Amino acid sequence: MTIKAIQEELIDEFSMFEDWEERYQYMIDLGKSLPLIDDEYKTQEHLIKGCQSRVWVNAQMQNDKVIFTADSDAIITKGIIAILIRVFSNQSPKDIIDADTDFIDKIxxxxxxxxxxxxxxxxxxxxxKMYAIAYQTQLN
Known part of the structure; x- marks a missing residue:
């Protein structure tokens, strides 16, 4: 599935909810289904700088696709990273780099x-996107 198609799917899913209370609950549920990062990657170098909560992300290249795993110590933040991973994981580095993120505003x-x-x-x-850029450079 393309990044755009996944984004459209998320826009549709979020539009089903009446209010933000329900949308937050949905984000929390998405966070619970997040492909969890191995404990070995819960290190300083995998922490995302600039987040109030602690968020760890790891990326690996498999069959020319970037596979992300992540975790967070905060439930809303875990939901946010789950949404992003759903969109960007299992995509080519170039598609990740080129993808726009206007779906975030749409939801x-x-x-x-x-x-x-x-x-x-x-x-x-x-x-x-930095992970994707690093992998894209390796492919060139």
Whole structure:
């Protein structure tokens, strides 16, 4: 499935909920289904800088696709990284680098986060794209 198709799927899923209370609950549920990072990667170097909560992300290249795993010590943040991983994991580095993230605005996520969580969201996206850039350079 393409990044765009996954983003459209998320927009549809979030539009089914009446209010932000339900959307937060859905994000928490998504966080519970997150492919968990191995404990060996819960280190300083895998921590995303700029997040209020602790978020660890690891990336590995398999069959020319980037596979992400992650974890967080905060339930909302775990839901946010779960959404991003759903969109970007199992995609080619080039597709990740080229992908826009306007779906975040379409589901209304940014406007319903505290300023520090919104900054953390931007940091998460940046980190996922940095992994993709690193893998893309290896492919060239």
């Amino acid at each position: 209304g996520l940014k406007e319903h986060l505290s300023p520090t969580r919104a900054n953390g969201l931007v940091s998460m996206i940046k980190q996922l």
